[in-house]
Amino acid sequence: MALEARQAALKALDWVLREGRMLAHLPADPRLSPGDAARAARLASLTLRHVQPLDAVIAPYLDRKPPLPALNILRLAAAELLVAGGDAHGVVDSAVKLAKARRPTQRMAGMVNAVLRKVAVEGPERFAAEPPQRLPGWIGGPVKKRWGAEVLRTIEAAHVPLPPIDLTVKPGATVEIEGATRLPTGSLRLPAGTQVSAVPGYATGDVWVQDAAAALPVRLMGNVAGARVLDLCAAPGGKAMQLAALGAHVTAVDLSDSRMGRVRENLARTGLTAELVVADALDYTAAPFDAILLDAPCTASGTIRRHPDLPHVKSWTEVEPLTRLQMRLLDHALTLLKPGGTLVYCTCSLLPVEGEHQITAALKRHDGLCVIPADPVALGGDDAWRSPEGGLRLRPDMWAEIGGLDGFYMAALTRP
Incomplete structure (x- = not known):
C-alpha cells in the first residue's frame, strides 16, 4: 500500500x-x-x-x-x-x-x-x-436489557466483518450481476468491496444502494400505486425511489437542501419523479395523504457495521433529544394522514426507546390508533423479526450466515 x-x-x-x-x-x-x-x-x-x-x-x-x-x-x-x-x-x-x-x-x-x-x-x-470490539454502554446496555448478553455479543461479532452491499432493483428491470445473490426479501446482495458504480444497471438507474433492512418499510405500506404518499425526512432518497417506482405520487420532504440534492441526483439517475420540498417536517402542512413514511432521525445505532466510526463519535447525550423529536414528528405526521390511511414509522436504531417504545407510547396518546400487524414471512423474512406490539425488529446478528442486516425497527399504523 x-x-x-x-x-x-x-x-x-x-x-x-x-x-x-x-x-x-x-x-x-x-x-x-x-x-x-x-x-x-x-x-x-x-x-x-x-x-x-x-x-x-x-x-x-x-x-x-x-x-x-x-x-x-x-x-x-x-x-x-x-x-x-x-x-x-x-x-x-x-x-x-x-x-x-x-x-x-x-x-x-x-x-x-x-x-x-x-x-x-x-x-x-x-x-x-481478544473479543470483538464492545458496544459503548449507552447502546450495549439497552440491547442487553432487551435481548440478553448472548445477543449483545453476537451483535458485536456481526459488526466485525466488512458488510456486503445491498441493491434495490427497480420493478420490471432485469439485472444480472456476477457474484450477486438474491435475498428472500428481494434485495440483491453484492460482495463487500464491490465498486457499485461499475455494476450493470447502476448507471442506467435500474438499481440503487439500499440495505435490505431499509428496503422493507415501503413494503409494509402494501399497494401504493396511484396513491399520494408523503416521505418525511426523505434524504438520501432510497425509499422515495422505491415508492415512485411502485407508482406512487410521492412528496419527499427533508430539512437539508444539500441532502435533498442527493435525492435529486438519485431520481435523475433512475428516471423517477417526486415532488421535492426542502422544509422542516414539523412545519410542513398539506392536504391529507393516503400514506406516509416517517423515517425518523435517530442515533443510527443499527448501522455500525457500515459506519464503524459512529460509536467513537456519538454519545448517550443525543438519545433523549432524538426520542423527543421522534415523538413530535410522529404526532405531526398523523395530522397529515387521511382516515384509514397507513403511516409507517421506522428508525435505523438498535435502541427500543427509538422503536418499540415510540409505538407503544403513540398508541396511548392517540385514541383509535392501532398497529397493522406485520407479517415478516410474507416479506421474505423470519418469524424472529416479529415485535410484540406488531412491528418488525431487525438486528445485525440476524442472517449473519449470509452477511447480516442493519439494525432496524418499523411499524405500520392506521386510524379508522
Whole structure:
C-alpha cells in the first residue's frame, strides 16, 4: 500500500478519534488517486472496527500510553498487520515514516518501530484471543436489557466483518450481476468491496444502494400505486425511489437542501419523479395523504457495521433529544394522514426507546390508533423479526450466515 494511502487513513483516524467527527464529513483529498482513496477508506474502517482489541495487543509493549497522534499510528499499523495481513517489513517501515513526517510524533519514531516489530511477531496470537470490539454502554446496555448478553455479543461479532452491499432493483428491470445473490426479501446482495458504480444497471438507474433492512418499510405500506404518499425526512432518497417506482405520487420532504440534492441526483439517475420540498417536517402542512413514511432521525445505532466510526463519535447525550423529536414528528405526521390511511414509522436504531417504545407510547396518546400487524414471512423474512406490539425488529446478528442486516425497527399504523 502506498504511503499516501496510509497518510490519508491516519488523517481519517485523527478526524474520528481526536476531533470526534463522522467520516462522512471528512473532505475528500483531491491529491489521492481513486485507488489510494479507496484503500485509505478501507484501512481506516478496518482500524475503527478493532480499536479495543488492537489497543489490548499494543499495551503490553508500552511503558505508558503515548499521545493520541502516536497511538493512532500504532493502531493503524497494527490493523494492517493483524487484520489485513500486511507484510511486516513494509508496514513497520511505513509507520516509522508516518511518525517522522509529523511534528508531534517525530521523536516517537523509535518507539513506533520497536513496538510494531514485537506486534508483528507476537501480536497475531494475542489478537486472536481478544473479543470483538464492545458496544459503548449507552447502546450495549439497552440491547442487553432487551435481548440478553448472548445477543449483545453476537451483535458485536456481526459488526466485525466488512458488510456486503445491498441493491434495490427497480420493478420490471432485469439485472444480472456476477457474484450477486438474491435475498428472500428481494434485495440483491453484492460482495463487500464491490465498486457499485461499475455494476450493470447502476448507471442506467435500474438499481440503487439500499440495505435490505431499509428496503422493507415501503413494503409494509402494501399497494401504493396511484396513491399520494408523503416521505418525511426523505434524504438520501432510497425509499422515495422505491415508492415512485411502485407508482406512487410521492412528496419527499427533508430539512437539508444539500441532502435533498442527493435525492435529486438519485431520481435523475433512475428516471423517477417526486415532488421535492426542502422544509422542516414539523412545519410542513398539506392536504391529507393516503400514506406516509416517517423515517425518523435517530442515533443510527443499527448501522455500525457500515459506519464503524459512529460509536467513537456519538454519545448517550443525543438519545433523549432524538426520542423527543421522534415523538413530535410522529404526532405531526398523523395530522397529515387521511382516515384509514397507513403511516409507517421506522428508525435505523438498535435502541427500543427509538422503536418499540415510540409505538407503544403513540398508541396511548392517540385514541383509535392501532398497529397493522406485520407479517415478516410474507416479506421474505423470519418469524424472529416479529415485535410484540406488531412491528418488525431487525438486528445485525440476524442472517449473519449470509452477511447480516442493519439494525432496524418499523411499524405500520392506521386510524379508522
